[in-house]
Amino acid sequence: MHISQEDLARSLVSHWLVGHARRLFGPAILALTLLAGGSSAFAFNTIVIDPGHGKHDLGASDSLVYEKHINLDVSRRLERALRSMGFRTVMTRSDDSFVPLDTRAAIANRYRNAVFVSIHFNSSYKNKVSGIETYYRSSQSKLFADLVQRELIRNIGAVDRGVKTANFVVIKKTNHPSILVEGGFVSNEKERSAMTDPRYRQAVADSIARGIIAFHQMARR
Numbered sequence: 351m352h353i354s355q356e357d358l359a360r361s362l363v364s365h366w367l368v369g370h371a372r373r374l375f376g377p378a379i380l381a382l383t384l385l386a387g388g389s390s391a392f393a394f395n396t397i398v399i400d401p402g403h404g405k406h407d408l409g410a411s412d413s414l415v416y417e418k419h420i421n422l423d424v425s426r427r428l429e430r431a432l433r434s435m436g437f438r439t440v441m442t443r444s445d446d447s448f449v450p451l452d453t454r455a456a457i458a459n460r461y462r463n464a465v466f467v468s469i470h471f472n473s474s475y476k477n478k479v480s481g482i483e484t485y486y487r488s489s490q491s492k493l494f495a496d497l498v499q500r501e502l503i504r505n506i507g508a509v510d511r512g513v514k515t516a517n518f519v520v521i522k523k524t525n526h527p528s529i530l531v532e533g534g535f536v537s538n539e540k541e542r543s544a545m546t547d548p549r550y551r552q553a554v555a556d557s558i559a560r561g562i563i564a565f566h567q568m569a570r571r
């Protein structure tokens with residue numbers, strides 16, 4: 351059982367290595383397209399990135415892997431990717447601190463022309479459950495969720511748990527197009543093992559960045 355889990359983790363790793371070159375050069379081309387365009391009523395230039403949990407709020411945890419750390423690392427990678435493409439980014443936390451949910455939404459609402467992305471990883475008492483899902487609440491956020499989820503599934507090769515609605519505080523109280531990404535299950539051995547690999551965390555961040563770019567492009571039409 352243990353060996354077969356490792357094989358699964360290895361195949362997941364090789365999946366993102368295959369797409370690595372495409373991910374490296376894709377954003378650069380998209381960034382050029384981005385800089386060349388005009389603006390529209392829906393155009394945004396700021397991405398508020400919300401790394402879930404922090405400090406005593408650990409989030410999901412298993413075998414010394416803590417969701418709060420994975421969330422922050424993926425968020426920092428997403429921040430770097432977006433800045434390199436010319437976007438302004440805002441982090442609701444940039445270290446291991448506790449920020450209440452209402453404060454996170456309030457931070458987001460300080461900015462105009464922004465979208466909001468909350469980064470989380472999942473947990474289930476059924477440790478076989480795996481995959482990636484993206485949540486939204488308002489109708490203006492549905493397309494955004496669809497595009498980010500599409501890029502995650504395309505690039506990561508995880509189980510597609512789909513796009514769902516929920517009343518999570520951070521996506522309910524933000525005025526912008528807002529999504530919450532659950533980038534895999536800490537409770538699943540294969541996905542937990544993948545999360546400890548920085549290449550996997552980079553692939554998740556790059557996929558979310560690609561989804562944001564796709565939404566930005568759609569909003570301009």
Ligand SMILES: [Zn+2]
Nearest residue numbers: 402409470471
């Ligand atoms: Zn969480």
